[in-house]
Amino acid sequence: MPTYFRPYYLIFIALVQLLHFFTNSYGQQIEAKVEIRREAPTTALVNGHFLDGVQKSGNRNLSFVRSYAGFTDLGKRIVNVVLKDANGNPVKFQTAVPGEYVADSEFTDWNYSVDLSPRKEQNAAAHLSWLSSDRGILMFGDLLPIFGTSGSKISAQIILRTSKDLQINSPNIYDEVVAVGKDQRSFSETRGDTKLRFEISGNWLFSDEDVKKFADEIYGYYKNVFVSDPVKDVSIRIMRFPGDVQPGAWQANTRGGNITLVSSDMPFKTQSLQRLHEQLRHEMFHLWIPNGVNLGGNYDWFYEGFALYSSLKLALAHNRIRFEDFLDTLSRAHAIDARQADRLSLITASGNRFSGSETYIYARGMVTAFLCDLVLLSHSRGKGSVFDVLREIYTRHKYPSPRVDGSTAVISIMRKHSELIPIVDKYIDGSGGIEWESELSLAGIEYTKNGLAVMAKLSGRQKDLLNSLGYNNWQRLSQTK
């Protein structure tokens, strides 16, 4: 039995003090204390106040995130709300929906409790704050009220008091994540201007050293693609689900520079390593896109589809997968797209991500990224690739660029490459089935009833393009083995 499920050990007491130095136009500053008491280990008590009087926006609202990543009713976790004025007198308030309060007059102090018992949807554990009797995750984006305008960044200094004090400086408190509980190992390494921090709890078939090695390799690969570092601090937290789950289950979330992997292990070590690499490949991409760019709206089709495809290319480049696996993944994605009865463009489907379109967006987005890569590689004779487009989007829209609509920004950069225009029209703006034979043939790949395969006879150009995709890399390796 893993040490995790030992029923009795010291219940932690966490005391978090937050000093927020708002950098938005209101210049609001708040201070809050978050406390978890021994007698109620799954409840967070929050006592906060505005350091400079009242809300500078003139709002009398106390608003919480009510849904996130498809999980709803978050406001129902908030109870015992008490608002007070500068003299410490209670201020009355109205509430229309749980998690949204409007005070009768200005208030300076706001106190409440949050029920953080793990939700019945186990998938929520990587996306929302939760506390079990012995450990948990605090995500300040769903724990604190939202002040200022949506998307505004708030720098903060956090003092976390458990057995020892911990101070965290964050440029955006709503992206901050803290893992609490016992049985955690922390270590870090510096990579250029960026610090990679690790917080791992529990026993796994992979070692702490494996995590560090993979993260370093993956970070280096994407740094080459995007050229600059997305943030100064990257934190990778790995922990188990709060309850029992099937082997192989996992969920991940990346907020700002904070990557949270909540997972169960795999039955065998090779699978465990393979999956850890896959989890990190996908999530670390998100450090740059979408987290490093100031783009808004539902453009998940892009940052999920292109994350999946980039992760595949990385896996191929580092010999984590075979070329056959690469083709097989793309065949399966194509099949998912072909099966979709209710055909939607990527733009439309992204608006419905959490109401049933998620798999479709991922699959269609990944195949679209592959087609972009094929035509860019072919057009430039291997000198350019989909990574040039990714780099261009990142460079143009990274912070502190002004906030613009994500889909519009991405499509306008794609359309500048004339060879991408048909792909944008047919698959991103349009809802047509993916007819990819001509693009595939550029690389000497054919679509058979068994999926994608490399053609028996290849021209010189097809061989070159296959090698640019990573075919040669794998062939060379399999010959030396």
Ligand SMILES: [Zn+2]
């Ligand atoms: Zn993702």
